Amino acid sequence: MNAAEVCNTNCNKVKVSNSGDSNSISEADVDVVQSPNDKRKYKVVVLDNGLRVLLISDLNSDPESSSECEKPCQDEQKNEDISESETDETADDVSDMEQDAIPSDGGKQECVEDGEKLAAAALCVGVGSFSDPPDIPGLAHFLEHMVFMGSEKYPDENAFDSFVRKHGGNNNACTDCERTTFCFDIERKHLKDALDIFAQFFISPLLKENSVDREINAVDSEFDMSKTSNSVIKQQLFGSLGKKGIPMGKFMWGNIESLKETPSTKGIDLYENLQIFHRHYYSAHFMTLCVQAKVMNFTLAAPLDLMQSWVTEIFSDIPNNKTTQPSFYHVSDSFNTPDFTKLYQVVPVKNTNQLSLTWHMPCLRHLYRCKPLHYVGWLCGHEGSGSILSYLKKKSWALTVVAGNAESGWEHNSTGALFEVNITLTDEGLRNYEEVIKVVFEYLTLLREVGASVQIYNQIKLVEDNDFRWKEKVDPWDYAEHLAEAMQLYEPVDYLRGSTVLYDWTDECKFSIESVIHKLLPSNCNIMVLSPSFEAQADREEYWYKTKYLVKEVPQSLRDPTAFRPRRQLHLPPPNDFIASDFSLKDPNTLYTKEPKLILNTSRSKLWYKQDRKFKVPKVCVYFHILSPVVSTSAKSQALLDLFLDILSHNLVEVAYNAYVAQLEYEFKATNEGIIIKLRGFSHKLHKLMEIIMDRIDEFDVSDQDFHTLNEQLKKNYYNSFIKPEKLARDVRLMLLENKSWTKVHKRAFLANLRKVDLMNFVSEFKRMSHIEGYVHGNYTVEEALNMESCVRNRLRNDALPQAMLPVERVTQLPVDDSVVRVKSFHEGTRTRLS
Ligand SMILES: [Zn+2]
Structure with missing residues (x-):
């Protein structure tokens, strides 16, 4: 089949209510677009209390496959080798603004028998750290911790955790700038019971006062861990360069100082504020819920109808306070300050040399159908011939270039969007960092001169279409979490593909891409260079992370937009002949066996x-x-x-x-x-x-x-x-x-x-x-x-x-007695770990 003929959509009629108002439910037909390779069934419902729900029934119709692995082509484990992660800040151990994102005991069972497949649920509250009161930084994150501490119906604070763990699952939560997401997975036959305990955290949580100190310590411990992440310390410093009081300038992690010491000296009652925050923001009409399960049809009802009846019964009591959802669209030009466009030399926590060029622009979420930031990031982060990285590598100046907007809450929120070019520099690259900056500026000049290219756009679109067309299943937990968050951002029709889809090329696409390119000018760029070599001269310190840095004026040679004529080695990428166009399946052969x-x-x-x-x-x-x-x-x-x-x-x-x-x-x-x-x-x-x-x-x-x-x-x-x-x-x-x-x-x-x-x-x-x-x-x-x-x-x-x-793997049998090996840590101030 020719690639151009690939059908990209598989419409699934669902009923969805247009209104969260409990007195006027109106329903409209909506097409939730799903991949033709996706055999799951989807249904969108809105409960009377305004809670938006996406139900996913994951019945596997292929009886032959019942004992096979869920994901044959998926890596069985993350490569822990350092080569892939240590040099790349985007793969930093602590993800950008997320907390607690990784369950404490790591991976979940992936390769399980059919009867034990996990069901998963995620509930996303459309409120996050941007809504922290100015005098209690970290309150949203702290509340996220307090929510799972028992409910009126299930007062034991460990009831949920022990229930899901006992039944093969896990639970966790993370707080982002404008979202807070709670997730769990569990063996499917215990899903309904788990949903009931889970829902009570949002119906009548106890928010036990006697858990406050312990959870402040837990938040503080996470803050402590975040100190080893360059991306976290960089974000905090970056936030401080904007206008006073902007949401992105907040200290969102929270620690003992922000949650306990400072509030108590100011006479602020933390616990009372916690309850107020909860009452105000944990309202059903700000929430989205995604439940994925393989519910067997023991009754006459279709699985999705059965799941709908469960969710209606269990979640309808989450209160709706009918307030207006907080939004920060009115906050504009957050970083239109003299401080922003200076040159920052920063001492990182890791031994790495990095250059970060960042632009801030208005929120572009409404343009998700043509994703102009994705287009520009795709080109700036390209690694083939003619690219920025290709040139820098030939000069031995850089190891990696990561460009664009990762669509995290930090990088894209209602106050605006960031466009970043992050370059891991070699020592030689560090010595020549001004030249490296010039190369990036020259490439952007090239993009401005060429304008938005329909050929490039269609190449990106073809790759994304192929990906969606042949989408493989991901872990139910990850899927539910992703979708609960996507439901906060996209129209129901695009819940499943909003984060990746590119619609057909239009004049509006061309206009929006070109208007982004024209914003990426030398004169409004923030420049940060990170290197341990700045330690001796660094004369300033960021308040929360004590990050040392110094500020300089950007040399005039890096400010003049007419100065950056693209050097001849820079050009747009040639056509890509690796893109598949034959998707036919091979004829079954006689060698087939169930085992390899x-x-x-x-x-x-x-x-x-x-x-x-x-x-x-x-x-x-x-x-x-x-x-x-x-x-x-x-x-x-x-x-x-x-x-x-x-x-x-x-x-x-x-x-x-x-x-x-x-x-x-x-x-x-x-x-x-x-x-x-x-x-x-x-x-x-x-x-x-x-x-x-x-x-x-x-x-x-x-x-x-x-x-x-x-x-x-x-x-x-x-x-x-x-x-x-x-x-x-x-x-x-x-x-x-x-x-x-x-x-x-x-x-x-x-x-x-x-x-x-x-x-x-x-x-x-x-x-x-x-x-x-x-x-x-x-x-x-x-x-x-x-x-x-x-x-x-x-x-x-x-x-x-x-x-x-041939080498043989051998493992030492340890003596029966307890043996403890104590190893002195190389990094002062980090806490003890057991292995
Ligand atoms: Zn946390």
Whole structure:
């Protein structure tokens, strides 16, 4: 099928009330657009109290699949390796304005038997930290903590938590600028009971006064953890540069000082204010609820009708105080201040050099159908030829460029939208940061001159359409949470796709994109440069996080908009030939078995294969584990392996970026036995990506400059990892348990004296002395799977290794007695972690 013919929509008629007023329910037909690949049923209802509800029935109609894994192509765990997260502030451990976003015990069960699949629910209150009273910063976050402390009907403050945990689930909440979201998941047969306990938190919560001190401490502890996040300290400083009293200038986390000490010296009753805030803002008509479940039809009612009757029975008593929902649309030009357009040199909490260019503009939510910020961010963050990053990398000035607006509550709210260009600088890039800024300004000049391009827009739209058309299921918790929040932002028709959809190109699109581009001028840009090297000169300190910084006037050479003629290396990206256009499913083959089948077994490689018959999507998932005895001999060889993968990733960025844009993903992971190469995405063009990766491995090389830069970066990454007590504790635990594992402290020691020749020798030994184990799963024929294997083997040119030389994973059996290992933390002021 031609890509242009892909049907993108699957309309689902639902009834929705237009009014939250309990006395005048009017209903209208609304088409909630869903992906044709999405077999779930949706229903939107509005209860008499104004609560907007999205119900999702997740009945799986494919009986053959009943014991298969929910997500064949999803990673089974997050790669904890440092290479992917430590250098990128967007992947910071503490997400921007969210708190408590990660359940304390980590991941939830994903690969479960059919009968145990989890149901999930999320309730989003359309009020957040922007509504904190000026003299009690952090009150919304604090209330979020207090809500789950028992209700009149279920007074035991642990009732909910213990109920969901007992039944395989979890619960959590997060506070954002204008939203507060509460979520849980649970085995589906206990959903109704859990919903009842959950709803009571919003009907008659106890907000127990004797829990106040303990929860203030919990908030303070989270504040303490947030101190290790560069993005958090940067946001707080950024907020202080706007007009006095703006919502984005607030201290939203809260701590003991803001919630207890200062209010008590001012004679403010925290508890009374907590109750007032709750009564005023926790009203049903500000709330959205999303419930996803696989409700079996034990009655005559359809599952969605049954769920509707539950929700109506359980949630109708949430009070509606009929007040007007707080909105901050009237707050305009928050950052139209002289302070904003200065140059800030900031001391980060992590050892990283970063440049942040930020523009502030009015809220653009009403333009979500053509997403002008997404268009401009897509181009500025592009990594292919002609891009900002491509140029900066050739100069060895930058490692990453992340651009655009992440649509978080901080970056896009009713007071405005941010457009950010965040660049991770090398040491050389730091020395030349003014030149780096010029490159960005020149690229923006280029965009202004070219104007909005329909070809670029349609390329982005095609990628988004393909993604939506073949959307895979995500974890029910994540889905419910995302949708409860989306319901606060989009029309019902776009609940499911509002965050990603691009409507057809129109003149209005062109106008809105161009008007954004014309706002991104040097003269209204905020510039922050983060580097530990500013420590000695930093003469100012931000109040809450004690972030040290200094302020300078921006040099005139960076202010003149006519000065930035685009250099010839900068240009718009060429057409992307990785974008899939063949979505046909392979004919079922006779080799099909329920379990993966070993289809190749030689002295150089093994290949397992399984054709997909459950999901029926034109995607494939490929894993190759390249095992070698040379990687586990010492901490040095493991450091070399990390460096090899970092350089390989660096070498691939530009050439593989188009694949990434076309949703063909790749990932490398160092293990104690070798490396894992994972690829996943549309089957049509995935082999092209594998060929590129393997060519780069085959012809592996690195310039002296890149070797030096990436070696230095790896040292920083190791350091940034082991200063975190939880990561250090994990490393030490693994070192004690696994006989061939070393901490990053040990690995870092070898990087200081490393020479390029050491790395090149290591890589050629690794390739020669290796054994390949592969698994191909999805929409591939046997021949295509075998082609993947030969692509790997032909480029690796590995010897046949005797079985005895293959690395084996061993774990130490610990003595029966309790043993405690105490390790001194590298970072003063962080709290103890257990592992
Ligand atoms: Zn919290």
